[in-house]
Amino acid sequence: MPLQFYNTLKREKEIFQPIEKGKVGLYTCGPTVYDYAHIGNFRTFMFEDLLKRWLLHLRYDVKHVMNITDVDDKTIKKAKQMKVSLSRITDKYTQYFMEDLKWLKMIPADIYPTATESIPKMISMIERLLEKGFAYREDDGSVYFNISSFPNYGRLTQINISEQRTGDRVMEDEYDKDVPQDFALWKGWKEEDGEVVWDAPWGRGRPGWHIECSAMSSESLGDNFDIHCGGVDNMFPHHENEIAQSQCATDQPFVNFWLHSEFLMLDGGKMSKSLGNYYRISALKELGFTAESIRYQLLAGHYRSKITFSIDKKHEGDKVVQRLSDFYTRLQKMNANESSIGSMPEAYSKFRDRMNDDLDSPQALAVFFDWMKTVNGKIDKNVITDSELGEAWEFLVAFDSVFGFIQNQDFEIPNKINLLLKKRQKARDEDNWVESDLIREQLKEKGWIVDDTTDGQNLKKV
RNA sequence: GGCGUCGUACCCAAGCGGUCUAAGGGGCCGGUUUGCAAAACCGUUAUUCGCCGGUUCGAAUCCGGCCGACGCCUCCA
Known part of the structure; x- marks a missing residue:
């Protein structure tokens, strides 16, 4: 059976054909580093790890990019709350994230671009969108993407935007824009942003969330690449917006295969930081x-x-x-x-x-x-x-x-344990089962399990 | 309101119209092996797939209704 994936874009399984023979460009949405990642986040990263390992097993040359979102509402809020600089927060949680990835035996990405280091690329992309009339500026220095300028908007999630109920969250949005569903490419500077600010041709501010993935993916993988993954919750609006931005900016198809992993549940409900039910x-x-x-x-x-x-x-x-x-x-x-x-x-x-x-x-x-x-x-x-x-x-x-299910069985046997093993073997040779069982108990208390096989004693660590 | 998912043994979980007298894992029970234990292996554990109808020669699989659980609809993987 040829390799095939369920492509969210087509809503069906599709035989995988890489753009370039034998090579795969893989972009996986990374964490927003404002807090510790939880097991729900890692479900998605684990699926992506499996995907990557399978592609590698099939001898594909995989170029894997995972972004780190190190500037957004939540990171800024956290830094302000903790009264430290933005980078203090984002560096800290990036480091914890990397440690967890390693501990979970995930193969690291080839590149981990950060949003803050990709601002120039985002700015040039936004400029192009402004020039081509897909975006507009507001008085506060913000720039918005005009979703009605992109007829394919909603294709990934099969949502007809005009039929959507405007959610409370949209209504509460504090930024000005023409249409509620238009999304920010750039957010004009506000008091609470403090030091977190970059200069752009149209005014000072910071990037919107979605633009970073469009910028970073094309930077490392080209305008059109093979696979983009994420959790289902990122389908809308994040991935939908990425498609709109990228295709309008480059006039090229963006991603060939969109793969989304389902949620991890906990006690019958979704696990999320906002609900407070999660495991680190x-x-x-x-x-x-x-x-x-x-x-x-x-x-x-x-x-x-x-x-x-x-x-x-x-x-x-x-x-x-x-x-x-x-x-x-x-x-x-x-x-x-x-x-x-x-x-x-x-x-x-x-x-x-x-x-x-x-x-x-x-x-x-x-x-x-x-x-x-x-x-x-x-x-x-x-x-x-x-x-x-x-x-x-x-x-x-x-x-x-x-x-990656097999546990490394290579371990040093401490001298003390080795002595007990020898003592036990001697007892066994003398058919002294009472002594043998006693030592087995002793070993167990010290965290070692000994199994008797036809080849003699087999030691395992608990 | 729109879009979408799920309900299979004690638990997890495959199943995509006939090979389903329903995989696999965990658990339970019985056995082989073993000084004992562990491991490994063998066997047992759903005549049944939320409920009710329908289509069909044939349905866990398709259709309709109902009940129940859940997700998305602007910044949550």
Whole structure:
């Protein structure tokens, strides 16, 4: 099955054809760094990580850009509230964000452009939109995009703007504009913006939110590129506005594939900072979650389905991670890597088909687990061949390069623990089971699990 | 008001008109193995897919209605 994705723009699955053979330009909407990111944010980033890893597995040369929104209403508000400079706030949360990404084993983007460093590009884009008559200026120095000048407005979300009810939030908007739905490209300076200000040909101020993604994506990936991702909540208005700005400014198609991940739910409701119901990564760490277990919980459901994050699911994730990691160790101890001849087992093609079909991770996992069971069974019965062992290794390594569920089992065994192991082995050789069980208990208290196998004691860290 | 999603075993979750006598994972129970334990493997766990009708030779899958949960509609991933 050829690689295909559900393209929000077309509302159907479409075979993926990159603009340039073998290469993929990928833009993923990054965080607004005004606070810690939460597990809901990371669901989207995890989906994007899976997408990227799959593209890399298929040997695409991926250029991944993730923006950092480091100037907007919320960051300014936070800086004012904390009585520090804007960059103090944004640097701090950018750093935490990067640490969380790393901890979650996400492959870093190639470029992390920031909004504040992309102002010149935004200004030139806005100038072009003004020249071409897609935008207009207001007396306060703000510039707005005139959505009625772009007939395709609303195509991504299939919204007919004239039929929309004007929400309270729109009515409360404090900026002047001709039509409520017109959106700001540039916000004229206001008292509360303080030091946060840039000069533009039409007046001082700061950029609107949407323009940064249009500017940064074209800067790094060109005016027309392959894939743009984000959470469903960014479809409207953010992505809709990006399309309008970019296409009007460049006269070119903007993004070929729009991929959106669904929300992460918590207790039956959406998780969001404004509702105050969310988990930070640090909180999950304290609860004993591992990165692998979180990865499993986030990727076990399809990216276009709502999933509920739950502490109760920790056990399931832990078990799966342990099973996979044990399987890895088992193959490793049998020197499966040395038997590898570069080919894959039959199950792999099913697995690949499932992943190629719009990243169907639940089914791909089902295929993998099924296959793993048969391999374990063959090893149990001692009927596995060398080539099967080698293929198993290839598949497992490929699988983990895509999902990242396997826990690193390389650890230093402290001297004290090693001594206990030796003591236990001696007791076992003498059939002293009481002593053996006692030491096993001692090890468990110290955080080590010892399993007895036909090859002797196998040590695991809790 | 407009646009859209979902309701499958104890829990999570696939299913896209016939291979569904419904994947896979977790849990439970039973077994093989084992000094014991763990792991691994085998078996059991939904005659049924929110409810009611309809279309069809055939529906969890299509259509209609109802009930229930949820998202977006200007700055929330």
